[in-house]
Amino acid sequence: MLGFELTDEQRELKELARKFAEQEIIPRAREYDEKEIFPRDVCEKAFAAGLMNFGVPREIGGPGLGVLDTSLIVEELNYGCAGISNAVGANDLATLPLLIAGNDQQKKTYLGQLVEKLTFCAFAITEPGAGSDVAAMSTTYRREGDEFVLNGTKHFISNGSVADWYVTFATSDKRLKHKGISCFVFPANLPGITRRRMHGKLGQRAADTGEIYYEDLRIPASALVGREGEGFKYAMATFDRSRPEIGAIAIGIAQRALDECLKYSRQRNAFGQPIASFQAIQFMMADMAIEIEASRLLTYKAAWLVDRGESPNVISSYSKAFSADACMRITTNAVQIFGGYGYMKEYPVEKLMRDAKLLQIYEGTSQIQRVVIARNLLKD
Numbered sequence: 001m002l003g004f005e006l007t008d009e010q011r012e013l014k015e016l017a018r019k020f021a022e023q024e025i026i027p028r029a030r031e032y033d034e035k036e037i038f039p040r041d042v043c044e045k046a047f048a049a050g051l052m053n054f055g056v057p058r059e060i061g062g063p064g065l066g067v068l069d070t071s072l073i074v075e076e077l078n079y080g081c082a083g084i085s086n087a088v089g090a091n092d093l094a095t096l097p098l099l100i101a102g103n104d105q106q107k108k109t110y111l112g113q114l115v116e117k118l119t120f121c122a123f124a125i126t127e128p129g130a131g132s133d134v135a136a137m138s139t140t141y142r143r144e145g146d147e148f149v150l151n152g153t154k155h156f157i158s159n160g161s162v163a164d165w166y167v168t169f170a171t172s173d174k175r176l177k178h179k180g181i182s183c184f185v186f187p188a189n190l191p192g193i194t195r196r197r198m199h200g201k202l203g204q205r206a207a208d209t210g211e212i213y214y215e216d217l218r219i220p221a222s223a224l225v226g227r228e229g230e231g232f233k234y235a236m237a238t239f240d241r242s243r244p245e246i247g248a249i250a251i252g253i254a255q256r257a258l259d260e261c262l263k264y265s266r267q268r269n270a271f272g273q274p275i276a277s278f279q280a281i282q283f284m285m286a287d288m289a290i291e292i293e294a295s296r297l298l299t300y301k302a303a304w305l306v307d308r309g310e311s312p313n314v315i316s317s318y319s320k321a322f323s324a325d326a327c328m329r330i331t332t333n334a335v336q337i338f339g340g341y342g343y344m345k346e347y348p349v350e351k352l353m354r355d356a357k358l359l360q361i362y363e364g365t366s367q368i369q370r371v372v373i374a375r376n377l378l379k380d
Contacts, residue, residue, distance in 0.1 A: 010072055013065075017076035020051055025080030032084060032206040033351055036199060038162060039084045039206050044118055046088045051077070053091050053114040055099060060107060061115035067241060068303035071248035078252030082355040083206035085249070090158040090207070092245065094121040094167045096238040097183050101226030110165055110185055122163035122188075124154040124212055125235055131156075132368045134169075134235060135177040139214065141170040141184070148184065148224070150192075150217040156362070160210020161197040163188045168214075169231045178232035183225040192217030203354030239363055241306050243316035247299030250327035250359050251292060257327075257334040257352045258288045264338055275337075284333050291326035298322055314376045321369035324359035331356040 006014070024045050032039055046052050054070040056062025065073075070092065077085040091114060098107055113119045130136040139152025150170050154160070165187050171180040188195075195212045226234055262285065265276035275281050302319040305312035331353035335342035342349045360366045 006072070010069060013069060014072050014076055016049070017051060017073040018079065020046065020049060021077050021080030021085075025077065025084050029081035029084060029206075030345070030348075030351070033081070034205075034345070036201075036205045038197075038208050039087050040118075040162075042084055043088055043120075047118045052088055052118075053095065053111075055092055055095055056111050056114055057099075057107075060111050062111065066303070066307040067244055068300060068307050071244050071299060071303045074245050074248040075252040075255070078249045079256045080252075081206065081351075082249060082253055082358075083204040085252075086158060086204050086207035089245070090123075091119075091121050093158065093238065093242050094123040094163075094165075096241055097123070097167050097225055097234045098185065100237050100241075101183065101230070101234045102185070105222070106185055106225065113164065119165075120159045120163045121165045121167070122157050122159040122210070122212075123238070124157045124160065124166050124168040126154060126156045128153060128155055132365050134232060135181070136174075137169065137171055137181065138174060139168070139170040140174070141172060141182065143221075144218075146221050147218045148221065150184070150214040150219065152214050153211065154214075155198065155211040157210045157212060159208050160212050161195045162208045162210070166212070167225065168212075169235060170214075172229070176229075179229055181231035181235070182228045183231035183234050184219060184223045185225050186219045186223045190217060190219065202357060203351070204358050240311065240313050240316050243320040243363060244299050244303040244306065244312070246359060246363055247295060247302065247319040247323035250323035250356070251295050251299060253352055253356050253359075254288065254292050254295065254323075254327045254330040257331045257349060258285060258292060260347075260349055260352075261285055261288070261334050261337045264341075281337060284337060288330045288333065291330060295319075295323040295326050314373060317364075317369040317372040320359075320364065321366050321373070324356075325366055327356045327359055328353075 024042055053062055054065040058064035074089055077088060095111060098111060127137050129138060141148045141150045167185050169181055169183055173180045192215050195210050198209045198211055265281055266274050268275050298319040302312045302315045305315055334349040335353050338347055338349050341347050
């Protein structure tokens with residue numbers, strides 16, 4: 001029988017993360033969003049507090065947290081600001097391919113950097129012509145002696161313009177589709193790499209989103225992660241493990257929206273009484289609470305399956321699709337409850353709505369999650 005009680009250690013992790021969000025993230029959220037300030041200062045404090053690089057194994061010096069424990073922290077940090085929290089947590093995605101398929105030297109070299117000092121890394125897979133359709137990537141590699149030579153462009157990459165090292169994916173032959181894709185890890189300061197920050201996003205504006213250009217980039221053969229031609233498999237395994245954290249991001253944003261609505265609806269009067277007394281408002285907030293709790297259960301189950309070493313593929317898609325869509329509905333309704341004030345930047349809910357939208361897009365759109373789910377339902 002599955003228990004639903006968090007352990008004392010898990011409750012302490014949640015409390016630590018919530019305090020950090022309240023003290024370090026929320027006071028900066030509005031300014032950093034408006035000015036697109038990358039929150040390096042907050043990341044310095046998060047690193048010092050042990051609130052970064054959660055999956056780095058203990059034998060390397062990291063916390064070695066499981067996906068469920070990590071999701072609990074991610075939820076609380078994103079209660080504060082999804083953009084700032086993206087910067088704090090983006091390293092986790094880039095570490096996963098190394099944890100899945102990296103050799104001991106790669107783990108020691110690259111994951112070891114993450115525990116020595118504040119270091120950023122990036123998972124570089126998305127391209128101008130290849131988002132959800134990963135197999136359509138056009139970044140190529142060829143082997144020349146003891147080196148690989150990469151050419152191509154990656155964009156919409158979290159930490160893309162600030163990373164100290166990259167995990168990137170390229171194909172040996174576009175005609176091979178997913179069978180031609182391999183994974184590589186290398187420093188970001190090599191000749192042949194240029195990059196820029198992409199400005200003008202709708203939401204999560206404090207996070208760094210970058211475009212990376214590889215032009216005859218030469219990397220040693222030792223940069224290959226796992227086996228040649230297995231990169232697509234490593235990428236999909238990465239997403240299986242990372243999608244519960246997207247669910248946790250959605251829960252954090254949605255819970256903040258509900259809490260803001262509860263507070264506002266008690267203070268705002270209409271027709272001589274607080275709007276919280278109107279059944280229409282009550283039902284909207286009740287629906288928010290239902291969807292948040294359902295999102296938690298799906299997300300926690302997906303994370304629990306990963307921690308047990310089981311494949312969470314379909315449940316991870318359930319979690320991401322439902323939680324992201326629910327978060328979008330909840331934040332949109334939060335703006336509605338606030339009325340005209342909800343439309344103003346002076347109040348927090350319009351930002352929550354803008355931040356929520358990305359959850360339906362990255363790491364597999366809500367539509368792609370439904371493709372995965374439907375294929376599983378219809379398979380023999």
